Amino acid sequence: MNRKRPAYTNKIVVTKTESGVLNITIPTRIYGLTGKHWKEQLTGRNRRKWGKIRIDPSRAESDMRRSLAMCDYGTLPDGSIDWERDECPGAMFICEKRIVSHVQACDKWSNRALGRDLYNAIAEFLFEEKRPPENRVRRKMGWWQVNFRFT
Numbered sequence: 648m649n650r651k652r653p654a655y656t657n658k659i660v661v662t663k664t665e666s667g668v669l670n671i672t673i674p675t676r677i678y679g680l681t682g683k684h685w686k687e688q689l690t691g692r693n694r695r696k697w698g699k700i701r702i703d704p705s706r707a708e709s710d711m712r713r714s715l716a717m718c719d720y721g722t723l724p725d726g727s728i729d730w731e732r733d734e735c736p737g738a739m740f741i742c743e744k745r746i747v748s749h750v751q752a753c754d755k756w757s758n759r760a761l762g763r764d765l766y767n768a769i770a771e772f773l774f775e776e777k778r779p780p781e782n783r784v785r786r787k788m789g790w791w792q793v794n795f796r797f798t
Contacts, residue, residue: 659768700795
């Protein structure tokens with residue numbers, strides 16, 4: 648099967664408040680099911696269940712959170728090569744209330760695009776350059792509090 652992949656451009660906007668909180672604005676419609684999933688989880692009543700959300704620079708901790716979130720989800724249905732499990736908030740974030748991320752099936756292109764664009768937008772904002780080296784980003788990116796907004 649030859650399926651055309653959607654084109655994604657990084658339209659995620661990151662700003663900083665005077666108190667040092669990063670505001671991340673995600674255009675929901677660009678990221679399809681993944682954008683909708685994040686909006687559902689990080690706005691309204693669902694927003695309160697997470698508490699404050701911060702970036703965690705530890706790769707080991709991120710991997711552990713991802714494993715915990717994914718282990719209860721199970722497998723995707725047969726023939727689901729175009730689908731992946733999306734966790735929200737993503738593993739790079741740690742929540743004040745320390746609950747496991749919400750997981751649901753989403754198309755793999757929007758899932759990967761949102762993750763990539765979110766990471767790159769934060770890194771570009773914090774370091775004012777595109778694609779900083781991985782080792783530099785991990786050490787300096789962490790522990791910023793973030794608020795998500797959706798358009």
